[in-house]
Amino acid sequence: MKRRSGSAGQPAQELLPGTPSGARGRDAGWGHEQQAWNRGHGNVAGLDEVGRGALAGPVVVGAVVFPEGTDLAGLRDSKLLSAAHRERLAGEIREQARCWSLGVAEAAEVDRLNVLEATFVAMRRALSDLVVTPDLLLLDAVRLPGSEIAQRRLVKGDRLCASIAAASILAKVERDRRMVEFDRIYTYYCFGENKGYGTPVHLAALEKRGPCPIHRLSFRRVLGPQERQGTLLA
Structure with missing residues (x-):
């Protein structure tokens, strides 16, 4: 996707409990996004990674920005969904997102940097490929070092925050595709x-x-x- 540089220059925010505001049963809710939109954040990006614990293959990070007012149903942590369900939701996410991107850190980078630092590299690559500059990042418990964009870290964010769940689904679909090719x-x-x-x-x-x-x-x-x-x- 087209690259665009720039950041909002706002401080990171503290780690927050991922209260499931707006959740539908086990679905991730839109409460955190709605709160951010109400506070004037127009480009809220959810980020999540897949593959940190694997013994082989890359770490893949998804980044998704949805238009204000999006209420896509059925989003959950990618690990809780069947492969067919993930594929279907990934198509809906791509259609409804304002923009989305993927960042990849290969196994050699994991070995050279360590898996956490390689994950941060993949996050930065995903952010750099978004066609809009986010003014708020929603992250699953981690903080992205060195980013000037405001960040909100949510405990169990991939289960409770729709944008993070969507990012995890895109990342999981892409990583699984790559691993099938490696097979x-x-x-x-x-x-x-x-x-x-x-x-x-x-x-x-x-x-x-x-x-x-x-x-x-x-x-x-x-x-x-x-x-x-x-x-x-x-």
């Missing part, structure tokens, strides 16, 4: 099924075969004694 290249690890997470089948493959080029070598469960001596198996 065609590195067939031994069943990435299409486990998406790079440490399932018994994945761990057994690592034990027998060792890591492939998209494994995170800085993660303790990835490297066995042989690989710690410098052997990387393709």
